[in-house]
Amino acid sequence: MKFISLTVTSLANKSVKNYFEFNPVGLNLILGERNDNHDETNGVGKTALVESIQYCLGANLPKSFKGKSNLEKEDIFVVLNIEYNEKQSMIGRRLCDDSFAYISDSGIIEYELFLWESLTKDDFRKYIQNIIYSGFKDINIATAPSFSAIREYIIRDEKEGFTGIKIKNRNATSVNQILSFLALIPCNYESNILQQKNVIKDLDKQLKDIKEIGKEIKRIKLSHQKTLDDIDSLKSILSNADVAEKLNNDENQYYELKSRINNLYLQIRKLEFAQKQHYANIKDLENNLSKIKEFIGLEDFYKQTIGYFPDAIIKNYKEVYDYYQFMIGNRGEYIRKQLQKIEANLELLNKERDRLLGELSQNTHFAKNSNLVRDLQEISNQIAEKYKEIAEYNYKIELYSKKADIEKDRKKQLGILEVLTEKYKQDYIFHSMQTENIVNHFHMLNNKLYETQGELIFGFEESLKANAKTGRIKINCSIEDEDAHGRYYMKINMFDLSLMLNRVDKEQGLTFLFHDGSYSKPAPSVKEKVLTYVDSYLKEKNIGQYFVTINVEELSSEALSYFTKNKNVVIRLQRTDDNTERFMGLKY
Template sequence: MIYKVYADNENFNNVEFSNGLNIVLGVKTETSNDTDTMNGVGKTTLLEIIDFCLGSKNDKNSYLKKIDEIKDWTFSIEMDFFNSVFTISRNIEFSKKIYIEGSVNDLPFVPEKEKGKYYFKLNDWRKYLGSYLFNLNSHSRFSPSFRSLISYFIRKRPESFIKPFEHHSKQLNWDVQVNNAYLLGLNWKCASNFQSIKENLKEIKKSLKKFDKTTLGEMETKKINLENELFTKNENLSSFKIHKNYDEIENRANQLSDELSYLSNSNMVLKRKLDKYLDSISNEVPPKNDLLGELYHEINDMFNLRTKKTLNEVKMFHDTLIKNRKSFLNVEILQIKDEIKNNNELIEEKGNERSKLMRILDTHNALDEYKLLQEQIYDDKIKLNEIKSYIDEYNEIKQNEKDINSKKNILKEKNELEYEINRGSWQESIRLFDENTKFLYGLSGELIINLKEAYDFKINFPKNDSRGISKMEIFCYDLMLLEKNSKERNIDFLIHDSQIFSDVDSRQVANALQLAQNKCNEHNLQYIFTLNSDELEKIKLELSDDFKLDELIKLKLFDNISNKHLLGFMFD
């Protein structure tokens, strides 16, 4: 239970609470004008301060952090904590330490101490609050957390008034499952285990994406083909013969190939030359003497005896020249034939040598080729191992998927069993919710818990076409959670912002407050809520005369009086 809220700044309007109903009222005065509003007087701010002292986060986007004027303020609450009343204090600027005053020696754990003051680190404070208020002893992943559980008992922001089972619009589904299961008396570990399975299956699905481009069958085929290639290459390697002088032999064979090519080309040139010389000899014929004389006679005996004598001499010279040329050509022809013969002999000799060398090369291999084959085999083995690893990884992932789905089926059976084991507890939740809705509307409301993957929560509410019906669903659900958990744990307070009653008919609000008062009186509970004065007057008209609503007002905050705002000043 929370008894007092105050600050270390004198401008702050302190407030004290008691068991039962506690109203924080926003008052619109008679002198207020149209621009004055009860939004901003500090009703929601007060709830934020209570939650702040109970360990809410305080980053740059936090509600209180945005108010520059209070950045060095320290807020305090007095509350029950392990069977004693303690003062809990937290500074806006230095918010990672929570200071505690009271019978610290009676606590089951020892606070740290600094300059004579006891404090908890923020995470420790949350852990100890969870232990005291909700009997939390598990802090593993996907387990109930104090900050999530307490948010069902302190609804202060618009997004917390949308659905009964959610306190925040961005609340994760597993968090909804686990924390509601815990509060309703179900086995929350089933919900937690289902979430773990979901995460594992999500990881498996993510891992299987790498196999999308290549099927298992394709990889098996690649493996078989590569194994066949490796077998063949290993067979070749085992029969591989290496000649110690392979490189020298290969170089000599290449040299002989070049020489043979040169000799063949040389013979081709010589043969062409020989053919030319032979053709020249066959065409060398001396001219007839009478032809030249007849020519001279035709030109009227232009040549005398002396000239004719000279022509005879020329003929003799020409005959001699032809004879000498034939002799030269015959000598050249003999030389060419000898050279061709020598070349042919060399071609035969070198050809025989090259053939012998090629036979050696054909039956042996070079060391470089041997190394190359070894490298190919090595590379293929790496590829084969990669493919085998690929296949093994795929099969392992698929086997894990099968195992997880098998565990999932087992968990479903276990959840059904746990559902029956905890029947008494969750049936109490359903009974209390039905009781609350009957009080408000005279009709049963259905809190439905379906077994699917973990749990599926649903509410069928009477008169679901009425204005503000979703708010009354939340009210009935929260009041049920308070009553049920106060019996089993130490949570004994419920806090609502005025949004819980917005758009709700004043008759239903009156019934809701009467119901809350009855529950608080019966079980010694505390209900703190904010309200505006115009709504208060409407509600009073619907209440019986013995319901003294004005006496439940613990703090009045006025719209047009600065020092009557919660913080002692106006702020946006």
């Protein structure tokens, strides 16, 4: 795939704001210029241009474009024209709405979007990835990293792209997979081996668990049996004729007992009251007895004193005497018999009361114990929890019994890991011609720039240790005195270029590369050498594009003149009063 042109249009005004055409092969310099010596070369849109290309290749809408009223007012629509498989296609993205991407093969920029084919973001990214990967030979897309993942390694931006050959704060396994892919080396060694190591890791965990289980297997078996007994007990409650009905019957029995006891208390109180009254009557009889005795003595008193007993007194005396005789002879006996009956009844009632109170006490005790199981759902929940415990105990007991089988399986899986690792190692050796070519390019670039070879080493991690990144393609890259004079940035440039030039040599896949802002620090003579060399190499091969953003002051006048004459400067951006020479053709 190659880039043909980039057009900035205004859908609101149906006009072209800016049009940029690229060199189909070789170096493409995007130059930030000054209108006069006091102008800034930053802020004219170099990075915005690179971000727009990224956006047209499936990236999210750049933050620098969001919420910009001038861009929204103009409804800016950027159109990237690409060529692949000997045909051209246009890709359009709106800066005020990133919900869709628009594609067209007509070669004509239409301002009415219904004339374009629209794709959702997800479908658009698949579309772009298919185009990109169509340039690779014998690629297994299913195991390849996504283009969204590798994009930041072929379009390095000045914000994060130059923290190292491996961009920081990324997943290490994914990064090494991406770099292997870009080096045309099979990139699934580590991930496939990791799957096998995870099988062994799981077996090791089981063996570790078995070791711990062995320390307490007796307790586990006892707990297992106790939990089974608990389940049987709970299930027996549920399987009882009808727990709810039983509880209801117990409740009815409780209230019936309470009612009978209350009736007994009433009867007892009535008899106790009658008993009390009879005892009071007996007391009255005793008092009357003393009075009668006084009457008896009264007749003798009258006869001795006056010689006779008056008639009026005789009548009263006789009534009292007869009453006394009745009470003593009849009423007293009656009261005594009634008291005997009352006392006998009280004894029976008190015994019945005590018996019923005993039953009530038992019924109340059962009711209190039944509070834990009164709700049938709660009983079911308890049983479910117990079964979870049983499952855990069963797992441990079964696992403990399989120790020998697991050890045997681990040995087998370790053998598979050894075979798989050796297979991938040999496959890597077969593909090592790719890495040799990359290393040769790196040495060539380093020698041209610094007259040293530098060091770029690819290696296959074959250690089978648990924590080893077995199958990873290790990459060590360094140059002499790399922390001085912008050399660190140049090291990254040379590394990326070595990978790209290797793909150019093989005419495979991604034969383009963007470096945004990485030439600001290296020495002028160094950057001019590498830019000239790469341009010549690509033109000799007649394939590949190298895009570089650079400010005018970062090149010598001789180099600028050379690159201008050689038509490497494809875009010049600067501040002007009407802003037309900024990337967007306006200030935002």
